[in-house]
Amino acid sequence: MRRALAVLAAVPLILFAAACGSDDGSTTGATTGGSSGLKVAGNVGAKPTVTFPAGSPATKSSYEVIQPGSGPAVKSGDRLVVNLTVYNWDGKGNAVQGSSYDTKTPETIPVDAQLPQVLQEGFTKVKHGGRLLAVLANDSVAPGQQTNPSEPTKVFVLDVVGTRPAPLKAATGKETGESLKGVKVVSPGGEKAPTLTTKTDEKPGKELVVKTLIEGTGPKVTANQTLTVHYTGKIWGSDKQFDSSWERGEPAEFPLNGVIQGWQQGLAGVPVGSRVVMSIPPDLGYGSQEQNGIPANSTLVFVVDVLAAS
Known part of the structure; x- marks a missing residue:
């Protein structure tokens, strides 16, 4: 299902103005066919059936x-919660x-410029x-980005469930006073990025270490959720930075079960709104x-603000 959903993010903006489909107030459960020749049957709130033309x-x-x-x-900027069913039209x-009706887990889709037009x-x-x-179809892929052979035309049926609250801008909550020996984190407050320093003569631990610097008040992260985070990553001992969402100017969003084990283990159970520092x-x-x-056998250090989980 994640691969099917990835199509939405992977397909760049299309180069033509799509013709508007029918908006005639068709009743729930009706079988509808448009200019594509596709027919969709079933009630909103249940897995649809799609009949394809010859x-x-x-x-x-x-x-x-x-x-x-x-x-x-629905408006631009919404983090839209949808049930979706995806077909390869070959x-x-x-x-x-795949279908979120089978997994019983609706997906969150940001309605922004990353979506196909x-x-x-x-x-x-x-x-x-x-x-x-x-x-x-493949006309939604910009010149020079087509795959060879071309991907089959995709058909999405999307049922709009609602919207997720906007992510936080930064960690918010009470500072705990915790720290990680050998690592320095300065939290300037407000929506400013924390400063991470990993230049140290201390030897890194052989186990995962997670310290909560600011404890949020939101729900605790679970292993199967998609997270929105701000983070900075450096290498233990050298203070070499290899990544920072803060410097890119926008938080990162990803399924927790799709990242390195240190993140999966370190962030599960952390309340939304928290800032943690992790030695991995x-x-x-x-x-x-x-x-x-990043050199082989590096110990990684991240300071992470958990902004949303869905």
Whole structure:
């Protein structure tokens, strides 16, 4: 399911203005077919059934409002909670790639410039409780970024459940007074980035060490959630920085179960709103392999603000 969802983030903005689909207030559970020839059946709130037309798959991206919904409108910038079902439209098996109705875990999709334009526009035509059909063909991939062979046309049926609260800008809560020996973290307060210093003669521990610097008051992170965080990463002893979301100017968002073991173990159970510093031994980091300029067998140090979890 994660691979299917990744299509939404991986496909760059399309280069044409998608034609608006029907928005005629079709009733829940109706079978609807638009210019794509696809027919969608089933109630919003349950896994849909898609019937594909004979012949070759569509070569142009498009969207169609299957059910407009009656709740709040979707707007740009929302962190939209959706149930989605994804198909490969290859003109042969047209196989389903996954559905959050099967996993019973809705997905969160930021409605922003990283989405294909067809979805940016389509989402603004539905409200909470609505259903959107989107066809993403290879014309949604910018020149020079097409894969060879081309990916099959994707079909998404998206049921809008609601929105997630906006992430925090920085950690917020009470400072605990905890520290990690050999590492210095200065928290300037407000929405400013903390300063991490890892230049030390102290030997790093062989086990994962996590210290809470600011304890948030939000729900505790669970292993299967998607996190929004700000972080800075350095190498123990050298003070060499290898990554910082603060310097990029925007937080990172990722499924916790898709990152290194040190993060998975270190952040599970941490309340949202917290700032933690973690010392991660090589076996829970990148091990004996050099990774993006990080030497083999490095102990990694991160200061992490947990801004949201969903």
